Amino acid sequence: MSRFSRSDFTLESFRRQLANVEALPQLCLLGLVSGVITGALMVGFRLLLTWGATLYMPEGNSEAFEGLPNWGRALLPLLAVLLIGLLLYRQKPSARKLGVGHVIERLTYHQGRFPRRNWLNQWWVGVVSVLGGLSAGREGPAIHLGAAASSGLGQQLRLPHNSLRVLVACGTAAGISASFNTPIAGVIFAMEVVMMEYTIMSFMPVILASTMGALVAQVLYGAEPAFQIPDISLGSLLNLPWIVATGLVIGGLAGLFITVSRSQRIIDLPLWPRLALVGIATGVVAWWYPQVQGIGYDSLASALNGQLAMDVLIALVIGKLLITALTVAGGVPIGIIGPVLVVGASTGALSGLLGGVIWAEKAADPGIYAMLGMAAMMGAVLQAPLAALMALLELTHSPHIMLPGMLIVVVACLTSRQCGGGEGFFVSTTRNGLHPLQQPLMQALSRVSVPAVMERSFARTPRMLTFFQAKRLLETNPVWLVIERSSEEKPVLAFKAAELARWLLEHDEAPAESEERESGMIDLLEIPGQRLEMAPISLQATLSEAFLALQKDSLGALYVVHGYRPKQKRISGIITRGAIERYYHYTDARETEIGPRQGP
Structure with a gap:
């Protein structure tokens, strides 16, 4: 053991x-x-x-x-x-x-x-x-x-x-x-x-x-739970078409929210006019409808329990949605999740009230629509359908609401993608049309840091050394030789130790002449073989950082620096492009092999 x-x-x-x-x-x-x-x-x-x-x-x-x-x-x-x-x-x-x-x-x-x-x-x-x-x-x-x-x-x-x-x-x-x-x-x-x-x-x-x-x-x-939810159920499945229609409306509102919050006309305004616009617009709406202010969880709870008048619901749907989006566009860094939930619940409650007017016998309670609207708006704005559905389940403690919930969330998300530019509110930065976090290669490389694949067998050496020093250098069987330069402007080089061993073997002379050769100097830059220019990288860095550094500077390798004070820094290892590629291909092959066997 x-x-x-x-x-x-x-x-x-x-x-x-x-x-x-x-x-x-x-x-x-x-x-x-x-x-x-x-x-x-x-x-x-x-x-x-x-x-x-x-x-x-x-x-x-x-x-x-x-x-x-x-x-x-x-x-x-x-x-x-x-x-x-x-x-x-x-x-x-x-x-x-x-x-x-x-x-x-x-x-x-x-x-x-x-x-x-x-x-x-x-x-x-x-x-x-x-x-x-x-x-x-x-x-x-x-x-x-x-x-x-x-x-x-x-x-x-x-x-x-x-x-x-x-x-x-x-x-x-x-x-x-x-x-x-x-x-x-x-x-x-x-x-x-x-x-x-x-x-x-x-x-x-x-x-x-x-x-x-x-x-x-x-x-x-x-x-x-954060909100007290009434004990109500969907009732007739004939409500599903109206739920789909509600999802379309909420998806459109989510697209409007994203569009207004990214309005370049507002963003390009000078600072104080922008902030004044935010303050005045919020104050004007709040004069008549203070429910639009703050987080709005009290209004959300009232909407879930059917305790808000229709005019207040309309103010929350239109007023809170627009002033929240305007606040974001105006450059005020606020949290949007709470207001988004309030707008969604109010939209759902309005839809439920309208459904009751159209078909009173079969229409579900407006509280059901408020719950569904809350999840649909969250999923549509964030483009996070699973998170919205899990929030719906945990907030309502009602598993039976998941069937209509999945329907309305998917409809709202699809509609929002068409109206709001095809991405969630927080994923606004793209690179070549694809967010970096969504690139499979970068995801895989970011899960591992450089110590996991770096080569630790190396020896540091000056450029010039004697035959005796060269032989002593190879006694520890290093894989790489790190050639230190005379000035910081010159790049540190990596040289395969096997190349030096081969050169020494080829130039091994007769015993009579060996003493004479021992006193000579070897220039490691003159020995045939490939030398890789290197740059430093932190021991804490991930393989994705190493990969990007190698791509950006067209380097052959990186030397891993350990230590946190300038005089205490030392080289811990060497990482090459080939080492990163071998790790990625090995991981990919292993995941492919064990993937089908996962499960019961």
């Missing part, structure tokens, strides 16, 4: 294990820690909203804009955009990126590493946008705060970048889970919207993180 040594439990060993694709136990441990951290942050964010509401909101309720005087709730959005403009837009453009879109960007182009300034900005911008009466949700801030904090844990421990990607997904899932008490929907959202892939190695840590996020939130807020 093999025994564990103390070195197996060191942080350095933990990092090496995480570099491989099989590091499932280590990733699961990180998922547990990430879920606890994100759940605690989400609780803290909700407490900030509660404490802020006690300053001026009726009964300290962050959703009670109806209790404020008309002038007060109309003035709040103007004050909110003024504060955001003064404090946020004085910072550099990169510091203004917040929310889910920022999470996806950092995961796609920065290996899941987050700037601290953006994370700090997300706290106060999230609170100001919600309590300031803008149409904004708390899920976007929760996802950013959780994903960045989880990634920050990995950065502090100097974990390889492939594990940072999983930590980002863990923080995302736990943020959604803690917001709605929907752990399954959190997992699917993280995989479908952020990671854009489904793998066992990612699923298990994300599931654990989502579970822990929900548990931490339940300690303070209880295990009750």
